[in-house]
Amino acid sequence: AQAQNLFAPVARVNDGVITAYELSQRVAFLTLLKAPGNVRDLAMQQLVEERLKADVAKSMGISITPDKVKAGMAEFAGRANLTTDKFIQAIGQAGVAAETFRDFVSNGMIWREVVRARFASRVSVTDAEIDRALAEAKPERGVRVLLSEIMLPADNADNKRASMVRARELAKIDNEADFANAARVYSIASTRNEGGALDWKNLANLPAALRGQLARMQPGQVTSPIPAGERIALFQLREKQVLPNLAPGDLITEYAQYFLPGGRSQANLALARRIDDETDSCDGFLAFAKGAPEDQLVVESKPISQVPTEIALELAKLDPGEVSAEMTRNGGQTLVVLMLCGRSALPEESVSREQIRQQLANKRLVAMANAWLEELKADANIEYLRR
Structure with a gap:
């Protein structure tokens, strides 16, 4: 039977x-x-x-x-x-x-x-599209940006739908005061009490989904909604600067993730604060998580272009040795404690226009x-x- x-x-x-x-x-x-x-x-x-x-x-x-x-x-x-x-x-x-x-x-x-x-x-890729993709993949040398953020919940289907509707409305904001007020009301990020304000960020450290939009924006404008794991992100550009001595270019980013069952429970948030207080390097982070099941701890090293958007957005806020506990997984049931281990320059590789054409064509085929x-x-x- x-x-x-x-x-x-x-x-x-x-x-x-x-x-x-x-x-x-x-x-x-x-x-x-x-x-x-x-x-x-x-x-x-x-x-x-x-x-x-x-x-x-x-x-x-x-x-x-x-x-x-x-x-x-x-x-x-x-x-x-x-x-x-x-x-x-x-x-x-x-x-x-x-x-x-x-x-x-x-x-x-x-x-x-x-x-x-x-x-x-039916798929064709124009030279103009290839030029735009190349420009977005290679950020301008020495550019840094001053941003504000709003993070909306998308940890289940209902929240995702509601947040996407709200995000499209918030994306129409065209001044800093209204964006800051919206962040205080709607954002689930820890920056909400500061109106979503972030410190200066190197454009090269940001994920391509955000970098490409910022390259075409003027101060005061807001990005279109960016899906970021169990959140939907919006960013307002407050200021942009070109500094000749700022580190340029593509980066390899090393980071560690510690997955804590139970989501944003008081115990997990307290543990995340302890990790932040007591560690200032990935070696210390790994020592703290010693004995955890293998599937609860992940260390990766990737070019920033290959880091998932939701992780790259958090890493951009961190200096090496700093910790974030903003992300969740599994419908909010798992808290992600994230540490930036370090950044290093990525050796320049020549990418042909034909390779870019093929990538864009494949992306269009998938859609x-x-x-x-x-x-x-x-x-x-x-x-x-x-x-």
Whole structure:
């Protein structure tokens, strides 16, 4: 009976079904990959979307060869510095079948072929767009900016919708006094009592999502809303200066994150203050977190352009050795204690215009594919049988 239940349907997608076994396998696989958020909901979403994608691929006569699937599996396993066989052995110890891994990889590869076949001929990138992308990627030497911020809650779907509506209204503000008043009323950042005012920031330390907007703004103007993890950010430019002695250019940023279950509880906030008071380097930060489970502590070193926007926004406020406890994860259930370990110059690399063109084209393809997928879901007959 138990084996029979494994193959009972948990969802119907048009004329097909998703079984309890498929769902449990995908949940186990995503858990091994440390997928964020509600893993079961994510697994169900992926499986439903993959059914729709497979139907489209079949109708278009698109498939991929077994050799290409093997190559895709090898590339995926290589990200963990493992061969395909070693990767399959590792996931097998957690109860994940090799077929689950194969299907995960092949479904993604087939969908990419479908998207190229449908949209590639419609995507064009102009020279002006390439020029703009290059300008935004390379901030002007020696520019620093004086900003004010408003952070709005987006830790669940309802808050995200409400905050986006509010953010679009706040983005229309055109003077410092009104922005400061709005920050005191609406912002969840610790700067709200100061009207959102921040100290001078090196433009090169800011994430590209913000940097590109600031490059085109005049004092008094407000950015468009910037999604930043479980917050939505707005920034007002108060002043901009060019200083010849200011450190320029692209940076490698090293930072550490300590994840505390329980969100913004009094105990967690008190612990974050202790960490801030008692440590002034990443070595001290790591020593403080010694003994924590492996998945609660992460240290990374990346070019600022590759740091997630929500993290980069907080890092821009910090000097090396300083701590932030502004961010949360998992719908507010986990507090993120963030420390900036240091910044170093990134060796200059020549990026060709063709590489930029390809990046912009791929970004546009992804946007078109996502919009199409939403249409497919809206037109499909999807029924969830067991939640």
